[in-house]
Amino acid sequence: MENQEQRLGIKRLRLAAGYLLRAVALVFAIISINFILIHLMPGDPVMHILGDEQYFTLYNQFPEKLDEVRAQYSLDGSLLTQYLRYLEQVVTLQFGHSFIGGESVAKTVLFRMKWTALLALSAIAISALLGGALGVLAGYRKGGRLDRALTGLFLFLETIPANCLALILLVIFSYKLHWFPVGGMVSGRLSGWPRVLSVLHHMALPVLVLSLFRTSSNFLLMKSYVSQIRDEDYIVVAVAKGISRRHVLFRHVLKNALVPFVTTICLQVGHILSGSMLIEVVFSWKGMGTLIYDAVNNRDYPTVQMCFLLIAVCVVFFNFVSDMLCMRIDPRIQDGVQHG
Amino acid sequence: MVKKRVSRSMVAGLAILTVFVLIAVFAELLMPYSMSELFAPYQKPSAAHLLGTNDIGQDLLSELILGTRVTLLTGTAAAFFIVLIGTAIGVTAGYCGGLTDRLLSALTSVFMAIPPLPFTIVLVTFMRPSIWNIVAAICLTSWTSTARVVRSRVAQLKEQPFIKIEETLGQKKSVIMLRHLLPNISEIVLMRSTLAVASAMLTEASISFMGLGVYNQKSWGSILYYAFRRNGVVANFYWWYIPPILCVSLCIFAFILIGYYGLGTSTQNGYSVES
Amino acid sequence: MIEINKLSVVFRGGLTAIDCLDLTVPEKENTVIIGESGSGKSVLLAAILRILPASAQVSGELLLDGTDLLSLGEKEMNELRGTRLAYIPQGGGSSMNPLLTVGYQIAEPLMEKRAASRRTALSAAVDWMKRLNLGSEEKLAAAYPHTLSGGMRQRALIAMGAITGAPILLADEPTKGLDGERIETVTDLLRRLTDRTILCVSHDLRFARLVADKICVMYAAQAVEQCDSGAFFSEPLHPYSRMILEAMPENGLKADMGFAPPHSEAGRMGCRFYDRCPRRGAKCAQAPPMAEREGRKVRCWLYAD
Numbered sequence: 001m002e003n004q005e006q007r008l009g010i011k012r013l014r015l016a017a018g019y020l021l022r023a024v025a026l027v028f029a030i031i032s033i034n035f036i037l038i039h040l041m042p043g044d045p046v047m048h049i050l051g052d053e054q055y056f057t058l059y060n061q062f063p064e065k066l067d068e069v070r071a072q073y074s075l076d077g078s079l080l081t082q083y084l085r086y087l088e089q090v091v092t093l094q095f096g097h098s099f100i101g102g103e104s105v106a107k108t109v110l111f112r113m114k115w116t117a118l119l120a121l122s123a124i125a126i127s128a129l130l131g132g133a134l135g136v137l138a139g140y141r142k143g144g145r146l147d148r149a150l151t152g153l154f155l156f157l158e159t160i161p162a163n164c165l166a167l168i169l170l171v172i173f174s175y176k177l178h179w180f181p182v183g184g185m186v187s188g189r190l191s192g193w194p195r196v197l198s199v200l201h202h203m204a205l206p207v208l209v210l211s212l213f214r215t216s217s218n219f220l221l222m223k224s225y226v227s228q229i230r231d232e233d234y235i236v237v238a239v240a241k242g243i244s245r246r247h248v249l250f251r252h253v254l255k256n257a258l259v260p261f262v263t264t265i266c267l268q269v270g271h272i273l274s275g276s277m278l279i280e281v282v283f284s285w286k287g288m289g290t291l292i293y294d295a296v297n298n299r300d301y302p303t304v305q306m307c308f309l310l311i312a313v314c315v316v317f318f319n320f321v322s323d324m325l326c327m328r329i330d331p332r333i334q335d336g337v338q339h340g
Numbered sequence: 341m342v343k344k345r346v347s348r349s350m351v352a353g354l355a356i357l358t359v360f361v362l363i364a365v366f367a368e369l370l371m372p373y374s375m376s377e378l379f380a381p382y383q384k385p386s387a388a389h390l391l392g393t394n395d396i397g398q399d400l401l402s403e404l405i406l407g408t409r410v411t412l413l414t415g416t417a418a419a420f421f422i423v424l425i426g427t428a429i430g431v432t433a434g435y436c437g438g439l440t441d442r443l444l445s446a447l448t449s450v451f452m453a454i455p456p457l458p459f460t461i462v463l464v465t466f467m468r469p470s471i472w473n474i475v476a477a478i479c480l481t482s483w484t485s486t487a488r489v490v491r492s493r494v495a496q497l498k499e500q501p502f503i504k505i506e507e508t509l510g511q512k513k514s515v516i517m518l519r520h521l522l523p524n525i526s527e528i529v530l531m532r533s534t535l536a537v538a539s540a541m542l543t544e545a546s547i548s549f550m551g552l553g554v555y556n557q558k559s560w561g562s563i564l565y566y567a568f569r570r571n572g573v574v575a576n577f578y579w580w581y582i583p584p585i586l587c588v589s590l591c592i593f594a595f596i597l598i599g600y601y602g603l604g605t606s607t608q609n610g611y612s613v614e615s
Numbered sequence: 616m617i618e619i620n621k622l623s624v625v626f627r628g629g630l631t632a633i634d635c636l637d638l639t640v641p642e643k644e645n646t647v648i649i650g651e652s653g654s655g656k657s658v659l660l661a662a663i664l665r666i667l668p669a670s671a672q673v674s675g676e677l678l679l680d681g682t683d684l685l686s687l688g689e690k691e692m693n694e695l696r697g698t699r700l701a702y703i704p705q706g707g708g709s710s711m712n713p714l715l716t717v718g719y720q721i722a723e724p725l726m727e728k729r730a731a732s733r734r735t736a737l738s739a740a741v742d743w744m745k746r747l748n749l750g751s752e753e754k755l756a757a758a759y760p761h762t763l764s765g766g767m768r769q770r771a772l773i774a775m776g777a778i779t780g781a782p783i784l785l786a787d788e789p790t791k792g793l794d795g796e797r798i799e800t801v802t803d804l805l806r807r808l809t810d811r812t813i814l815c816v817s818h819d820l821r822f823a824r825l826v827a828d829k830i831c832v833m834y835a836a837q838a839v840e841q842c843d844s845g846a847f848f849s850e851p852l853h854p855y856s857r858m859i860l861e862a863m864p865e866n867g868l869k870a871d872m873g874f875a876p877p878h879s880e881a882g883r884m885g886c887r888f889y890d891r892c893p894r895r896g897a898k899c900a901q902a903p904p905m906a907e908r909e910g911r912k913v914r915c916w917l918y919a920d
Contacts, residue, residue, distance in 0.1 A: 296462055315452075
């Protein structure tokens with residue numbers, strides 16, 4: 001008995017190590033792609049930093065000055081040396097300073113990340129629960145009244161671009177009714193509870209829009225998982241055994257639907273840093289989305305690079321988390337058996 | 341035999357699409373004014389300008405009509421390449437298996453970990469905006485889900501007897517993939533393409549909405565961008581920002597009708613009744 | 616006792632799986648329904664348990680000790696499942712939940728219906744697995760279904776059906792995929808459950824001969840012969856019954872010839888067996904009545920007076 005458990009533990013450990021190795025390889029690949037993409041872009045980055053006019057003045061009159069600027073922003077040397085230097089910086093967690101404001105990139109990005117995470121995590125939590133629960137109910141009675149009503153509603157929602165719905169809500173609730181602030185994250189000079197309330201007030205609309213769209217896609221996914229599982233033989237057998245409908249739903253259907261659903265939610269959590277970009281732009285929420293947007297417009301390489309690195313690490317990390325969770329839920333994964 | 345039944349929702353979707361395609365093709369003939377004609381800016385809707393004018397005095401209805409072309413073209417072109425790349429990679433990975441599969445799947449995972457919208461934005465900004473660059477940028481990040489779906493379907497199909505028979509007869513791999521596997525996943529590919537068009541149009545609209553579209557080229561997203569940036573939304577000039585939203589929604593609605601209700605249900609009925 | 620009157624099941628798309636079936640399953644006896652795959656015998660069990668898809672149309676009467684099961688609400692029906700009616704499903708790969716342990720799934724009806732604690736239910740499950748000779752039962756109880764072989768899964772499912780002690784046991788091909796020795800274990804077990812009414816579906820004639828008290832032969836959605844087991848095996852009446860018994864070598868096993876649906880006009884309108892019958896006559900183009908002779912029922916013009 002003990003031997004068996006030990007073997008199981010080793011099997012799990014080996015699998016987990018494999019997942020981890022894959023995650024590290026993925027991060028490395030993504031870092032490299034980021035670097036290549038950003039550095040192979042047409043145009044000299046120094047030109048973007050200095051602006052066209054100044055760049056060409058320097059280029060024609062003081063080319064050595066241009067090299068100085070290049071060195072200052074670590075843009076000198078061959079692509080390979082730049083790449084190696086970049087890798088070294090990543091490993092030692094040095095992300096440099098912004099080309100634009102000159103501030104520490106890490107500080108800015110971490111500050112923005114906090115705000116985006118607040119927005120996105122609340123939306124994901126709401127939509128995972130709501131979309132999941134409604135999807136289970138609709139999928140269990142596929143073709144029923146609830147299913148038809150909700151599917152119609154959510155498919156209708158899917159046709160509206162997220163930024164459009166955000167705009168419409170902004171016009172109605174902020175400009176017309178003045179129920180919610182027009183943008184930003186918090187009214188100035190508040191502390192303690194009033195500050196928390198103000199933040200909640202500011203995030204209500206963006207979270208609403210984000211949750212609506214996430215709920216809709218989670219609902220449609222969960223519905224299709226559940227309705228497929230509902231037709232499996234073992235569910236019919238469970239009913240024939242006399243198991244009550246509640247227990248069939250929770251013990252048999254839900255547990256099986258959880259495997260793909262957990263993967264989906266983990267993918268969403270992985271994309272928290274970039275997933276709310278459009279909404280942030282509309283509601284002028286100073287998060288990662290607007291940061292990337294501004295950094296791209298200003299050709300602020302260090303900031304763009306760190307944002308992408310963080311996003312990629314986040315995606316890969318939660319991918320790893322989802323693999324680990326699925327391994328715990330589904331015993332077939334440890335034995336390397338394909339899903340039936 | 342699986343009988344093809346054209347459902348009502350499919351007809352409705354196709355009808356809406358046809359209208360938009362006609363508008364896109366004959367845009368110049370339908371536009372009441374050309375874009376170079378300038379009038380008083382910020383006009384309300386009137387008999388002369390059914391949807392009013394924008395911040396620099398262009399007729400909004402004409403702008404909307406012209407915008408159909410870019411939005412539709414970007415959407416369909418991007419979807420075409422998304423499905424092409426996704427299907428090619430999916431079929432190859434699913435059928436060949438082994439090392440090929442592992443390499444292609446790893447590639448898919450790498451691209452899945454790249455945030456689609458920010459990445460598209462970076463590409464578009466650095467490559468200088470043009471329709472084809474936007475199409476390329478959308479493609480690079482969006483082919484992954486199609487590849488996954490196709491791969492898993494092909495991996496199932498290749499265990500089927502009719503493929504095994506071809507293999508024992510010594511048929512070439514390329515022939516099996518093109519002649520025998522491809523026709524069997526055509527339903528999935530078709531459904532993926534309608535959904536891909538919808539999502540590519542959404543991405544295009546988002547890019548233009550953030551002001552990263554092609555300068556001076558009209559699209560629904562760019563109308564929205566200017567409405568948002570030039571105080572059209574704050575002042576609530578709804579005739580300015582509502583029509584492009586309606587057009588995008590209607591277009592996507594048409595694609596969902598075809599993809600989700602039309603193709604989706606006809607295959608389900610087809611298999612359950614006929615087999 | 617189960618009494619089935621004029622039961623018909625029609626699936627969406629117009630496929631008639633059971634056509635006007637009359638059958639009496641006597642108390643505490645073993646009734647075996649014999650038929651080829653596709654003859655509608657598994658559908659009959661599903662109809663009694665009311666686990667057919669909602670789109671299937673069921674008409675007629677299914678009397679369990681006088682109450683019509685078809686008139687019960689879903690909740691009342693569910694109370695009967697596991698207490699009065701128990702089910703042994705066919706042991707395909709997907710008949711057990713892949714995420715729950717084998718022991719738990721066997722024990723589940725006890726916990727649900729008899730309010731047994733998890734511990735007693737699990738030990739009862741292990742006992743039943745021992746009765747079925749699964750081998751290293753404690754370890755198996757903690758294992759997941761994907762680690763079981765087809766034969767082991769089949770026997771686990773039998774334990775799952777038998778564990779509640781429900782007086783009526785409905786078994787769908789309980790010997791499918793088992794080899795000779797295992798079939799004997801199952802046969803022994805079913806014969807020793809003398810206090811239960813067993814309705815069993817099979818195409819394994821040797822198994823039927825060992826277990827059955829009563830035989831019902833189904834062909835193309837209809838019952839074609841019903842009689843005592845002894846009479847059936849010594850003197851089959853219906854041409855179809857004769858055919859399958861002759862096809863069974865003296866010590867042989869199965870007579871599953873694969874189902875061929877009636878293809879001629881006469882086969883559809885008249886006797887369903889018309890196309891394959893060696894003794895068909897002109898009359899057979901019309902649907903034969905169920906003839907009664909010496910307590911036996913045969914659907915054939917040869918025995919209609």
